[in-house]
Amino acid sequence: MDAAHHLISGFAVILTPANLYYCLLGSLVGTLVGVLPGIGPLAALSLLLPVTFNIPATSAMVMLSAIFYGAMYGGSTTSILVNIPGEAASVVTCLDGYQMAKAGRAGAALGIAAFGSFIAGTLSTIGLNLFSPVLVTAALSFGPPEYFALMTLGFVVTMFMVGGSTLKAILMIALGIFVSTVGMDVVNGVERFTFGAVNLTGGFDLVAVIMGTFGVSEILMNIERLARGEVVRGKIRGLFPTRREWRDSALPILRGSGLGFALGILPGGGPVTASFVSYAVERKISRHPEKFGTGVIEGVAGPEAANNAAVAGAMIPMLSLGLPSNAVTALLLGALIIHGVQPGPLLMTQHPDIFWGVIASMYLGNVILLVLNLPLIGIWVQFLRIPYRILFPLILLLAVVGTYAANLNIFDVWVMIGFGVGGYLLVKLGYELGPFILALVLGPMFEQTLRQSLIMSSQSVLIFVTRPITAAILALCAAVAVLFLRAEWMKKRESP
């Protein structure tokens, strides 16, 4: 009853012309960045963050969230029609989606991706709607030691989840925490690593670092690989799936929704992981696993549902605990902070307009995306034909203007460029930037909760063992680490 009441108030917030406009705008921008290879939701959010400074916090969050899930819709279009993933969570969609398009079933693939996304998006938003208030109630019993334990869990899971080398992930987390320590110490206000420079006293500007690390480095990467695939020609028809296609896709969509939702909540998870796991699961339980990769609709329906569900899942810890589970939600959290809104369990009671408004907007945004995307596919395909030599300088310009406008400080522009080049080099060396940004955002809170806990306990580390929730979470960290290390060790032994 209460939840329904709040949701209605959320819709009241959303159904104003301004917020509807931002929801629509976010959905469109999201779809566009999803469609355009090379710019994912992360780069888009980081580049557009400064644009939201002058609009109310609720509108900003509605628009930024819409970009996040909108990108999930758009990504599949490019994967299916060009065989290049529009963004990382649509990589697996290429496998069967492009094959379907080549066999003349592009319409069916696009249709099921959109309907699957819609169903998963809506189901997981219901989950978000029901689950977050429960978590909020529990969250008030979370003090500094519990938060410290939760963040530790986030880091531990991130280390093993990002794929690639665990050692490299640890290095990136360490680097992120290190960068976050530049500036004034969170406890004593002492300056650290500033070398007396006035511009560094407050640390590196979060927006500048994020724009550089994700926006600028992405552009650099793309300049390097200007190769592009051939857009599938011919008229796209049959967007509404047939009865048989529905029958084949129904269960994969439901499984994808569940999987994606769960993986979205987990720290270190998110749409990318969710889509890969869903594809693997579908192939494993299929009666004809050998056909995967030749154009089966389950291979499109499952992952596309999963990446959408993961978005709503990832919003849960962000909205209810103020803890991001991946880099995109870390950015959304940054947006809240920039708007002067304190994230955390009190968000729901102190800013119900933001909390319920965002949730209501997700129901609405999914409808908007479904209604708009299918008829507009022809237009999205046109965007794929804009030459990069025009597109990328424009984005770069936007990044420079945006960074400068945020603080009116030219130093931030240099920071952005510096981190852009740095991020580019790290990617070239095989490092993932996700853990870096997660650690950068969580770093100050990680350090602070550790030191707060120790101040509370008069410097006794026993505080992490004597508080039941803290102890349980830290035990879970150890279990996760042991499991993953064991799995890695086994793998190494099998393939000497």
Added chain:
Amino acid sequence: MKTIPRLVAALVILLALAGAAAAQGDAKGKLQALKPKDYPTQPIEFVVVYPAGGGMDVTARLLAKYVEKYIDQRVIVANRTGGAGLIGHTYLATQARNDGYTVGILVNPFWAEDELVRAKGKWTIKDMTPLGFINYDPLTWVVTTDGALKDKSVKDIVALAKDKPGTVKIAIAPDGAFQFLAEAVEAATGAKLVKVPFQGGAPGITALVGNHVDIATGFLAEYRGHLDAGKVRPVAVAGQERSVFLPQIPTFNEGLGVKDIVWTAWRFAAVPKGVPDDRLRYLEAAIDTAMHDRELVEEYRKLGVIAGTQYLKGKETADEIDRFHQAHKEFLTKTGRIGR
């Protein structure tokens, strides 16, 4: 893509139109008499050294809106943030032009604090000439209505912290008024508090509501939601007098029987020194006129900050800033933060 300046410009034009429509004939006429011939011919910039959306920013934007109403020129708010305010303070004191088109919206104790602790002699508070006082916001100690201190007065709490040192946990924000207030109480009473640092008031209030700390320090706006919900209770206000919003809550001076525990966010406007005299007088009068507008006072009250209880012109504001600067220097010296 829309650029921010364009958005701001559009907004400002709209506001200017609205302002002109509601012409306040009388006050405006008086102000007009002071207007220099060649000024202002371009928009005036209010510089805020803290991010958009915070208390300082809202204070400046509201003031800008009402100054605009009287001067027929656009007033733009620019956030020069970074370095917890030091970058903007340094800019205003050393680089901003003194042609009357740049106005700093500043707040004590942070303005004096930055000069005393972090400016390293590169600038002093004398590099800015005050125009007038805007509003103030006293710090408050709050406790929960279901925690260990639920029915204790500030005197009881201090006595408890004195009898059993290290048992009363208070949420503070490091190295600012929040911490200074706790230290001033300790120095005045001999109590010993466990000071748990948070980033600003709101996170401390969150920890208080979960009873992870016993006392939180905050401004009214930060705990008003919980106050209305009956979750928290203010125990003392760090103002010179009681707050108009909390008339039944004693000041620290009343509650503890002392006379110098006052920690407030005290906001004022100032220009870089050397602004031509006629422009200075005009700006001073414009801000004074805006501050006398009941609508502006009402807007500030809605935010939970106190305005309209006293009006200080440039000279009186400067005197108060000097007085605070001296007192704060003594406090920082006494607590060992700066050398003698």
